Amino acid sequence: MAEVTLVKAVNLALARAMEEDPDVLVLGQDVGVNGGVFRATEGLLERFGERRVRDTPLAELLICGASVGMAAQGLKPVCEIQFAGFIYPALDQLANHASRLRTRTRGRMTCPLVLRTPAGGGIHAPEHHSESIEAFLAHVPGLKCVTPSTPERAYGLLLSAIRDPDPVVFLEPTRLYRLAKGPVEDDGRGLPLGRAFVEREGADVTLVSWGGAMWESRAAADRLEGEGAGVELIDAASITPFDEDTVLGSVRRTGRLVVVHEAPYTGGFGAEVAARVAERALDRLLAPVERVTGFDTVMPLPKLERDYLPGVERIAAALRRALASD
Amino acid sequence: MAEVTLVKAVNLALARAMEEDPDVLVLGQDVGVNGGVFRATEGLLERFGERRVRDTPLAELLICGASVGMAAQGLKPVCEIQFAGFIYPALDQLANHASRLRTRTRGRMTCPLVLRTPAGGGIHAPEHHSESIEAFLAHVPGLKCVTPSTPERAYGLLLSAIRDPDPVVFLEPTRLYRLAKGPVEDDGRGLPLGRAFVEREGADVTLVSWGGAMWESRAAADRLEGEGAGVELIDAASITPFDEDTVLGSVRRTGRLVVVHEAPYTGGFGAEVAARVAERALDRLLAPVERVTGFDTVMPLPKLERDYLPGVERIAAALRRALASD
């Protein structure tokens, strides 16, 4: 099986989905001849032509709003927002339209679009290029929101997102585009949405993360294993629907939970994970929940961005605190 | 002291702020001769003239974006979004600009704007007119987000919001505009942002709510008091900065927490409240946290909107569950 990068896995999934369903098309800024600024759509124009691989004018609201119109008429648009920080105008279409068309028409019209966007920090980019936006999306009923942290998951989850009959936002951790490499079988097999991945089993503490922060979470889990602690590492992968069963099941066994994400602390999706535990697994909790997150400030420019992102030391310290407490 | 409605209190605070500071101006759709669709800006045009009370074209992004430009040049725009459901395009300006101008310029430029919008459901309005959006705002570092539940708080908090040197989003519970009446002294005194209001003290369970849901929360607290339980009822009022001290202080005493809001469950600000408790007051928690919220679905049209909103029975049941547990 070929070892590919995460961005290549995205590319393979897009090509596969377009191959198997003539209603699938790709649109966004620079997705055509340029193959996307990260090359996620490379080669698609040559293979599928301008009709199915469309450069759009520079307007994120347009990209999402036109996709809603296409999806409502039975196409399956996979649209790209060049960086997550530019998604806000498009939120209007996601929250007010894409997520509601089915309800609004009692199922007569549906909106099977996928919105892909690179998300998260750590690539020394300018302002607005490093945002983590999953908490906004998680709070919009009618959307699904998925973020892979390995090439294999990128491939399988993106295929499922495209095949899903409802709107899915697919957040691709920019930092892992080339950093994360792994085997991907281009066999068209999807991975189920709404399912977390238990990457590593452990009896002492549950570590839940997603997206780019999985990278440091893995390193921190390694570190703690080296110190003799059993860390159960879970890649949530699906923000919504959230795989509560897997996470709560683990916390019920370990009694300790550390949640790690890059997005700011207050109102981050880590709060939802912690809240579910406080509601539904409180009796099994042996230590206060720990959240290791971006700060409640603006992601700084490159000089300080590493200081902003949850690092291995911070995560390891939180794991140790959770383990020490009773 | 005069008894006034909540919307009148907003009106009084606007007039007072404009009176005391010539840099304060009001802008939005129909805020001028019409006095706003809820009459929050009634009489301001006559009193302060077109220069300071400005009808804008119909474009929410424009309203917020132009306000950022005004604020950056030293004015204090108080802009209105006619209904919270139309705020999404403006989120682009709030999240990418208003909240960051100070950081981006290391304090050289600031953005002292206030964005007011009616929020929440229960007035038999069409789609998009009943949204609860505080969780989105809470997750944007650099903003403050405040929502009053009495006329007195509306008056005092709005004055403080306008005087605040940073951007504040002021969510006015539509349902309480005329329902909530109370004494307001038009003395220009602000109430501090970032402070919760303990409406009623009680030893057995902490009930935290805000905005329109305070109405049913009060009724449920009454009900439980009738059943002999001491309910400590807290109006969070400031979503951000959140008054953690008051809430956690109360939970540490009662050991039980019920959070009530109208917004959908997943990713609602109730999750943040629950998470803070799970992190910082876990050892004092005697019962699982309860969240009583809107469902993770679209707010329905009027026929079913009451079914969607957290009702007194649901809140009372949650309080009883919290009290029964140990």
Place this chain on the structure above:
Amino acid sequence: MPNVPTDPAPDLPVVARFEIRRRRYLDENGALMRPLPDSLAAPESITPLYRAMVLARTLDAKCVALNRQSRLGTYATAYGQEAVPIGVASAMRAGDVLVPSYRENAALIWRGVGIDEVLSYYAGSERGSDWAGPAHDFPTSITVGGHALHAAGAAYALQYRGEARAVACVFGDAATSKGDVYEAFNLAGVWRLPVVFVITNNRWAISTPLAKQTASETLAQKGLAAGIAVEQADGNDVVAVHEAVRIGLDRGRSGGGATLVEALTYRLADHNTADDARRYRDPAEVRAHEHAEPVGRVRRWLESVQAWSDARQAELEAACSAEVEAGVEKLFGAEPEPPSVIFDHLYAEPSAELARQRDAGLRAIAAEREAKRRG
């Protein structure tokens, strides 16, 4: 005539020139200003449009009355603007796609949506939008302008499939202030989409007059920014609206790209039943526009060609009333929707969490209703 400030340099060479033309057939008195288009030259071809406008007016009057009786929620009439929805709908083919705002109820009805289905929305339930009528038509857009991009996307779907179909999208004058509407124009231009955008320029947006929306002299010229075909039509002349839209749809179907039609009309009524226009609008202005309203002029023309009579009018009014009453009866006769619809139409498959919320929610809703019933 151009509203551009005095040209600073009349000696600079001109690199582009544009004109806005206005289309009119029937003047206010029902007199012909130019020959009728072939398809509408015979009186029998115009009477269905006339009938539909009278039905629209009958329905609107009924809805206002129902609202006053608290039997219907907030409702926006198309009073005085009926030529726009009927001009648009009558110019469309069945396979074309309508993307309406909240003033196009009459257009939906023309296209086969039931009166009860249309009114369901204002009676407080979305279920009517699951209509038996044209499956591809969009439901009413409440967000002003939010649907313009849907129209562009839908038009691309038709173009993608190589179908000879086109999209008609209608919105108000104030919608043209929104960036998404401009973006839709621009996309329609650059992708040569089969779409006609129709601006119902009724001169008001709630209390905001057009002069506060824009300094542009016409709204048609907003299409110049997108390089699309533009035209102004007398929006109170159902023939002009019909013909402008028909030409635009034909242009779209034949690969000629997008069209913007500004239909000049006037909002004779309050914005909606929750509004009181006397707060902000001089009644004299309204009176000045009354004579130009679209229904009377068609009747006057039909009468002038001996194609109409008081008897036919009485017959028509009775028929429209009966149709409206039947629709209203059907609406109020329907079983109320169960609260489970709150949960059942969000996703094709509910998540585990949503299923949990549904179970607990339906129990809680039942308890809440029971408590309310008991008082």
Place this chain on the structure above:
Amino acid sequence: MPNVPTDPAPDLPVVARFEIRRRRYLDENGALMRPLPDSLAAPESITPLYRAMVLARTLDAKCVALNRQSRLGTYATAYGQEAVPIGVASAMRAGDVLVPSYRENAALIWRGVGIDEVLSYYAGSERGSDWAGPAHDFPTSITVGGHALHAAGAAYALQYRGEARAVACVFGDAATSKGDVYEAFNLAGVWRLPVVFVITNNRWAISTPLAKQTASETLAQKGLAAGIAVEQADGNDVVAVHEAVRIGLDRGRSGGGATLVEALTYRLADHNTADDARRYRDPAEVRAHEHAEPVGRVRRWLESVQAWSDARQAELEAACSAEVEAGVEKLFGAEPEPPSVIFDHLYAEPSAELARQRDAGLRAIAAEREAKRRG
């Protein structure tokens, strides 16, 4: 010439007419096409503009080199477009407000911002935007078009205070596809705001050519949608840009409202240092535009009037290099910012929670850095 599809009804009456004119003074060879405006008629009044363009080019070249050495982050040059920032900046008064995009570094420098301050951004820190220069100028806008509404709002602030000042806002051709930019035009029109919007039409947006942005024949005509004064200028002619902007600013200051200037230029370089234009652009197209670039033509004109020499050129180049080197030295010589700035500039007063995060965060950051140092 109009790009509107063949007029469907040439017999309909015209209700509005528009023209777009193009301003040019210096042709590609440095020959005069029309008399220079008074303020720039003397060669000495043009040499500062020439100097600033050469400085801009020197700076850009240095920055690309620094990026290749990994000493500077991603950087977008204005190579071949220098007449736009310098034309704009030189037309402004000190009290006017500049609202720039990321290609106007040279304009900021003209207005008094330090080279080290400008470059600080690309070296990875916001601190340079707290510049000692014009306190009211906006920092670089990274979001395409997001700053156009700021310009409109800022212009209202000036109008509100009755000040005879105006705003200049610059963005690229692709920015004109964004709804917020259109909304800014529209607001500027209806409120008659003292603002000049300048489109740097360099024909490309990363890999997207103008033909994929819009079907509108000129970008100037996008202002017609807002009823504002519009003009096209040769964007490689610093005199034309200067004069068009000056007239617009004067118009704004004297209550005449807003102006849109389309400056026609060409992006000779890659989009930025992270881009490779050979992936999507024919080098022949670039070559065809090279001769029209803005710097050489001014030199040719200055030479033609005996106001320039090889010696002065050598002197100028040396001076520009020295200035750039000094700026770069100052940039890299500065103490690094402490991580506390992550927390210290969000609010005038930090909340209790933010103060807590600052304390814990600074400790955690120190530990993280220490661990990295140790390897």
